[in-house]
Amino acid sequence: MDTQLAAYLLSAAVKVSGLPPVPVESLPEFIPMPGSMLKAEACKEKVANCRGIVALFDMERNRVLYRDDLDVDDPSDNSFLVHELVHVLQYAQGGDAIYKDCPSLVQTERAAYAAQNMYLHAQGQLLRVGRIMQFARCAPPPGTTAAAHEPMTH
Incomplete structure (x- = not known):
């Protein structure tokens, strides 16, 4: 790119x-790769359970990996790079704390998907991503009840 x-x-x-x-x-290196290699990088030992990975920010090596079949000039495709760049910005601001625990990880991902969807909307794209994040929940800390950690509804 x-x-x-x-x-x-x-x-x-x-x-x-x-x-x-x-x-x-200071941007990371952008590295295109076949989807199978991206899965192997992203999911290490659980490649069979890793579906739908399009891109990822590898903060340890300061690089963004993405599927080589993405059309980086197309807003629907490059929105995934915007998502990863949001992670780059989050990491620059918060360091490892953005991934310190499950609630931080969920918050980090929700914010990146929200930004990606805003980008898609601004580009006139109908695609929306990350809807699954509305169902993401973290296990309650040991010694607490699950009900204490469920979102409140009215």
């Missing part, structure tokens, strides 16, 4: 997420 597109997508990620920008020079 070229630097100009990366800068554009970073700008979009900043705009839709509301997070502070990072210098374009």
